Amino acid sequence: MTSVIDDLARAGHAPVPLPPKPRPSINRIAAWTALVALLATAIWSVVALDISVASMVRSLDNASNFLERVVPLDFPPLHELLVMTGQTLAIVVLATALSVVLSLPVALFAARNTTTGSVMRTAARVIIVLTRAIPDLVFAIILFRLLGLGALPGILALGIHSVGMVGKLYADAIEELDGGPAEAVQAAGGRRWQWITSTVIPQVMPQLIATALHRFDINLRTSVLLGYVGVGGIGLELAEALRTLQYQRGMALALIILLLCIALELLSGTIRARLLGRVSTRRGVGGLLDRFAAGWVTAPMSGGHQAQRTARGRIRVAPQWDGDRIRRFLGVTVTVIVVAVAALAADVDGARVAQSLEKFPQVLDLFFPPSPRDLFDTLLDAMLVTIQIGLAATLLGLVLALPIGIMAARNVAPNAATANAFRTIIVIIRGIPELILAIVFIVITGLGPVPGTLALAIGSVGLLGKLVADSIEETDMRVQDAVRATGAMPGQVFFASTLRQAAPQFVAHILYQLDVNIRSATLLGIVGAGGIGFYLLMATRVNQFDVVTFIVVMILVTVLLVEGLAVWVRKTLH
Structure with a gap:
């Protein structure tokens, strides 16, 4: 655009003014301010929880001792x-x-x-x-x-x-x-x-x-x-x-x-x-079903239906028994069988449920009204630790997930083998329950919020890495081709077009992961990984159900506030 204006000016034409850039709205400024504040708070949480390379090095001896205790x-x-x-x-x-x-x-x-x-x-x-x-x-x-x-x-x-x-x-x-x-x-x-x-x-x-x-x-x-x-x-x-x-x-x-x-x-x-x-679905078993159906299951007529004559001589039009219909039928049949077998294996007793519902009001009375008793300050501190765990885990997970997710994107990775390798890493990480990671880190680093943070950080790599890779693959390739056609290097193409297109989705994914991590942090405390979960389990074991309800209200308010903030930021920056 600038070169065109210069050409017009040299030709004696009056310069055409560029349209002024629209000023950012107050909501957008507030949304970006909130994101910066979240980043600063996440960095503070990492420091406050004493998560550092030095602390990890100090735990190496515990890691070797742990391996000796679990093998064979x-x-x-x-x-x-x-x-x-x-x-x-x-x-x-x-x-x-x-x-x-x-x-x-x-x-x-x-x-x-x-x-x-x-x-x-x-x-x-x-x-x-x-x-x-x-x-x-x-x-x-x-x-x-x-x-x-x-x-x-x-x-x-x-x-x-x-x-x-x-x-x-x-x-x-x-x-x-x-x-x-x-x-x-x-x-x-x-x-x-x-x-x-x-x-x-x-x-x-x-x-x-x-x-x-x-x-x-x-x-x-x-x-x-x-x-x-x-x-x-x-x-x-x-x-x-x-x-x-x-x-x-x-x-x-x-x-x-x-x-x-x-x-x-x-x-x-x-x-x-x-x-x-x-x-x-036309290859492998799907293609076999299509050939099976075309062979003798049905003789299709025009329009993809088959005509059948009923006992009264009327014509009934039924869907064709093709491969797709056979797949749907088999899918429904297998699902019903699996659920029925699961019900037998779990020994579900419907009569027991009906009997228990009669005492539901009495059980509900145990949980109300909510009361912290004499633990208000303790519970408030534990809730703050839970939020710190969620923030720190999201930040650490993001640092690890970005390079992994970028290399797992097929339109950015240097070759298909690299993308498949990083996709495999993501699948393996996603398959590890955070609870198991937390247990391992507790044995290595000791009780407290550090093992919970590390467990959630590694767990975040699985989800965030997948979301980052999918977002990059969904970008418009025409924009990247246009930038590449100007002679830009691969790194310039990535930062100028690919990353800029995917950035809004990255923000949404990070906020979603923060929401997930805070929810998960409330639960990992039951195994000693810090936060409010420990007090939730203790209150249950000593039958202080009014404290349980108070903790639930604290968790509910925190989760709703975080979710509300995430929804507002996503809508504002969309």
Whole structure:
């Protein structure tokens, strides 16, 4: 633009003034100020928690001693391992299925295009926010008091808490739908439930299943944490082994959990990619099903349907039995079988739930009114430590995740092998539950907030690294090609076009990770990793349920404030 103006000036034409740059709004200035303040607070948190290279070096001796104590690993007998693994998977499967059943109607009420009443929509959004803000550990504590020990309280706790994430993602997916099919059904006289079931749900079905699979991975990691409050499975055995200082057995179980999480992460990731159309279903088993269907399952007619004559001589038009329909049928069948087997393995007793609901008012009275008793100052300090852990972990995780995520992006990495290698690193890190990392760091560095911060920092690399890589890959390649065409070097192309395009998404991802880390920091305290979680568990063990409620209110207020700040900053800088 400047060269054009100079040419006009040399030709005798009056210079064309450039349009003035718009002044930044007060909201944008405030948003950037808030981000700078968060960065400064995160740096202060790292310093205040005494997290440094020197402190890590001082812990190297403890690390070597820890390795000597856990080697050789003590694996349980195979039949015991299969039983506890099956129980864990049964709990997670039922919890995820419950979250889908609860989340879908909540999402339909929360979405603007499926609910016209503002009251119902607001109520649904409140349910989503509260179930997401209240930790699943708290739900488990209440339900254990109500239902007693067993798998059922864990299933309900995980399922109810999952509504916060699953319901939100379902509602967002529904609001992004094309309204044309629904309007066509309404114009034909269809009722609300008819156009919802015939147009809305079929359109979002791939996203619904993909979200459920993603939540399954999260619930598997969380079930390990709930083992510390009595939920059965591998988590309970791990908690018991570490509580009795059986580190060889505990680390063996931790390794099994790690391998299980990675395997299921890879499996669910592949299924999600196929559902969302990122991988062709016409190869391998998918192509075999297509050939199977084309061979003899159906004889398709024009229009992709088959005509069948009923007993009365009428013609009935049915969907064609092609490969896609066979896949859907097999998917539904396998899902029903898996859920049924999980219900049998978990030994869910519906009558027990009905009986326990009768004493729900008495149990609820134990938790109200909230009271800190004589621990207000102590709880306030612990909540501050929890926030420090979340901030410091996010900053440290960001420092590690940025280079890993950049090299995992296929359009930035020097070659495909490099991108795949860093993608593999991200998958492995994502498969490690933060609880296991926290336990290892506690043994190495001792009790306190440092192991919790380090555990969450490493855990952040998995999620942030993936989000950074995906954001870079989603940038507009035409802009990068245009900059490259001017003779720019690869580094100049990256900073001038790729990074500038992805920067707004980076800010959103960092704020989301901060939200996740503060929520997680409230729970890691139960294993001695610092913060408010320790006092939450202690109050439960001594039956001070009014203190439990007070701590829950503190966590809820903190999480809502952080989430509100994140939403405001994202909207302002978008």
